[in-house]
Amino acid sequence: MGSQGLEVSALGLGCLGMSQSYGAADERESIATLHRAMELGVTLFDTAEVYGPFANETLLGKAIAGRRQKVAVATKFGWRIEGGKVVGLDSRPEHVKEVAEASLKRLGTDYIDLFYQHRVDPEVPVEDTVGAMADLVKAGKVRYLGLSEAGEANIRRAYATHPISALQSEYSLWERNLEPRILPVLRELGIGLVPFCPLGRGFLAGSAKRSEEYPADDWRATDPRFAGENFERNQRAAATVREIAAEKCATAAQVALAWLLGKGEDIVPIPGTKRRAYLEENVKAADLRLSAEEMARLDAALPPGTVAGERYNPRLMAYIDR
Numbered sequence: 484m485g486s487q488g489l490e491v492s493a494l495g496l497g498c499l500g501m502s503q504s505y506g507a508a509d510e511r512e513s514i515a516t517l518h519r520a521m522e523l524g525v526t527l528f529d530t531a532e533v534y535g536p537f538a539n540e541t542l543l544g545k546a547i548a549g550r551r552q553k554v555a556v557a558t559k560f561g562w563r564i565e566g567g568k569v570v571g572l573d574s575r576p577e578h579v580k581e582v583a584e585a586s587l588k589r590l591g592t593d594y595i596d597l598f599y600q601h602r603v604d605p606e607v608p609v610e611d612t613v614g615a616m617a618d619l620v621k622a623g624k625v626r627y628l629g630l631s632e633a634g635e636a637n638i639r640r641a642y643a644t645h646p647i648s649a650l651q652s653e654y655s656l657w658e659r660n661l662e663p664r665i666l667p668v669l670r671e672l673g674i675g676l677v678p679f680c681p682l683g684r685g686f687l688a689g690s691a692k693r694s695e696e697y698p699a700d701d702w703r704a705t706d707p708r709f710a711g712e713n714f715e716r717n718q719r720a721a722a723t724v725r726e727i728a729a730e731k732c733a734t735a736a737q738v739a740l741a742w743l744l745g746k747g748e749d750i751v752p753i754p755g756t757k758r759r760a761y762l763e764e765n766v767k768a769a770d771l772r773l774s775a776e777e778m779a780r781l782d783a784a785l786p787p788g789t790v791a792g793e794r795y796n797p798r799l800m801a802y803i804d805r
Contacts, residue, residue: 651677
């Protein structure tokens with residue numbers, strides 16, 4: 484992933500849902516899922532200080548105790564968190580280093596494999612932020628650097644300051660905003676892509692319900708793409724995924740992940756789950772091969788702009804650097 488030497492499994496594991504956004508936490512099953520992922524050869528585990536906040540890093544730290552050498556730990560910084568609530572962005576150099584130290588303690592490790600800026604902070608030049616991240620690399624506390632949801636200009640500015648190994652961003656069959664401008668920049672610079680929500684928060688897996696059917700503590704209860712007429716339109720758009728899954732005796736989730744894997748070896752999706760059964764299903768996508776004709780069918784069925792509704796509400800969309 485990237486041209487600096489970071490190598491990970493074809494699929495990683497997103498850990499956010501183990502601590503928030505998708506129903507009640509279940510520490511025992513989450514840790515069992517993390518251990519099972521290691522057994523199945525998954526090496527990239529993705530967390531962030533803001534997940535919980537803080538609880539997810541602590542959970543991952545428990546799971547990797549005694550197994551640290553088997554995994555690549557990715558975590559993220561960039562928020563100002565007060566009283567357990569996110570109150571804004573903060574990528575000041577001094578804050579970057581404070582967060583790194585706190586994350587290392589919660590994770591129970593002396594180095595972070597991949598350290599991301601979670602969102603570009605418009606109040607802090609990206610060169611200053613990446614300069615502080617580079618200091619952590621020099622100190623041996625971080626191995627590789629990443630950005631999340633950064634736009635073309637800031638990717639280039641960051642890379643000119645210190646090599647960037649990965650960009651994390653939402654990318655899937657129903658969210659293809661990276662294709663026109665961001666993916667070409669990543670490949671020009673030799674930066675890997677880590678797509679989060681590769682299954683469209685379950686929509687592409689065929690497990691989605693209408694927003695009003697989810698409890699209030701579930702992210703999808705307020706997701707514009709799960710609401711009203713958007714839900715119906717998006718169900719129609721995802722039908723081709725289900726058709727190809729039936730033809731290949733696979734699941735819709737496996738087809739959606741195989742489509743991403745078919746886009747290049749520099750793309751490492753991180754489907755999130757807190758249950759072993761879904762993990763085991765997702766991991767099998769690495770063995771599913773889609774033909775050029777099947778890839779083309781999927782491309783044509785869900786072209787950019789097909790999905791109805793914004794990714795986030797306006798407040799959260801404002802944090803995306805595009």
